Amino acid sequence: MKRLLLIIAGIAVSFGSLAWAMKDTDLQALSDSLREINYLYTFPMFLLLFLFYWLKAVRWSWLLQPAKELTPNQLFRPLVIGFAANNILPAHLGEFVRVFVVNRQFQIPASTVLSTVVLERILDIVAILTLFASGIWYANEMPPEYQNVAVTVAVVCGGMVAAVVIYLFRTQFFISLTREILRFIPFVPTALSSKVLEMLEQGAVGLQALKSPLMILKLQINSLAQWLLNGLSACIALWALEIDVDFSTGLILTGITAFGVMIPAAPGYFGVIQVCFIVAMKAQSLQPDDADVLAASFFLQVPAYIVVTAAGVFFMQQLGLNLKQMTTSPAAEQDSVAAQGDELSNPGSPPTDNTQANS
Numbered sequence: 001m002k003r004l005l006l007i008i009a010g011i012a013v014s015f016g017s018l019a020w021a022m023k024d025t026d027l028q029a030l031s032d033s034l035r036e037i038n039y040l041y042t043f044p045m046f047l048l049l050f051l052f053y054w055l056k057a058v059r060w061s062w063l064l065q066p067a068k069e070l071t072p073n074q075l076f077r078p079l080v081i082g083f084a085a086n087n088i089l090p091a092h093l094g095e096f097v098r099v100f101v102v103n104r105q106f107q108i109p110a111s112t113v114l115s116t117v118v119l120e121r122i123l124d125i126v127a128i129l130t131l132f133a134s135g136i137w138y139a140n141e142m143p144p145e146y147q148n149v150a151v152t153v154a155v156v157c158g159g160m161v162a163a164v165v166i167y168l169f170r171t172q173f174f175i176s177l178t179r180e181i182l183r184f185i186p187f188v189p190t191a192l193s194s195k196v197l198e199m200l201e202q203g204a205v206g207l208q209a210l211k212s213p214l215m216i217l218k219l220q221i222n223s224l225a226q227w228l229l230n231g232l233s234a235c236i237a238l239w240a241l242e243i244d245v246d247f248s249t250g251l252i253l254t255g256i257t258a259f260g261v262m263i264p265a266a267p268g269y270f271g272v273i274q275v276c277f278i279v280a281m282k283a284q285s286l287q288p289d290d291a292d293v294l295a296a297s298f299f300l301q302v303p304a305y306i307v308v309t310a311a312g313v314f315f316m317q318q319l320g321l322n323l324k325q326m327t328t329s330p331a332a333e334q335d336s337v338a339a340q341g342d343e344l345s346n347p348g349s350p351p352t353d354n355t356q357a358n359s
Helices: 002-021 027-036 039-064 072-088 094-106 110-138 144-169 171-183 190-205 213-239 247-260 272-283 290-318 323-340
Strands: none
Touching: 002 272, 027 290, 039 072, 039 110, 039 213, 039 290, 072 094, 072 290, 094 110, 110 144, 110 190, 110 213, 110 247, 144 171, 144 213, 171 190, 213 247, 213 290, 247 272, 272 290
């Protein structure tokens, strides 16, 4: 019942977002803009999409190195399956699908795999915020108040980096500090506080080999490269409709989209992505036709959605998975990880994988 409510709420958010994005555009104008797209730009976009996921597989292999030596090639299929799961299932269940796949396929404890997924999210947030702040700072048409936002975001990034460093190098101090902070927050249930602290302790075990400044630097450079590619893809989608933007627009779009997909929506975030494109253009005082902006957003989103989902389903079949397993096992894994932080035991299904990054 809870999952059904999430699905209904997500669909409502997507439809509402799409309706808002199209409030000043009629379907005929959108149809005309879709026909005007230079579809030759599809090829560089697919190349960037592949590089984006390959860099994720490389980074994941580094994060899992303390537990087991795995190559990016070994992790690429589980990664794409997880992204496909996020395109099909609600509530980012692809993250837990990924934990399940790697635990089952490579016999790595679930708590260790989960700790790498959590660290990935932290690295991504720092990279996205850094690029978002850079885009705002260097954008030609950005009002001064928006540049002040860039300074604020830079401070937040610095704080997050400091928190990650303390967690890695002074783990017990970080956990003790978190325990004291949670104790002073009245609306956080005791059970939730205990689970957060338990996950921090277990996660630190899987990150022991990352206590190397060189490795942290490699991870952050990799993360920045991923989201630079994402920003370039956004620019290409706009250039395909001859919308005159520079690279700062792609970085701003990446940041706004990253915040947008935090909103619970239907799988694939249709509607939400369109709102992000419209908001990004208006924030920079750019004046392209709304129909062209929406067409660019669909051009970026739809081909990537189809290719990633199709590839994920193909890899899923290679590993003997099916949709029924994907809709039951990940939820069970999520409960198991949250409640125990222990190894995923999964009597009835094979592996799957990762995230959504079609941001």
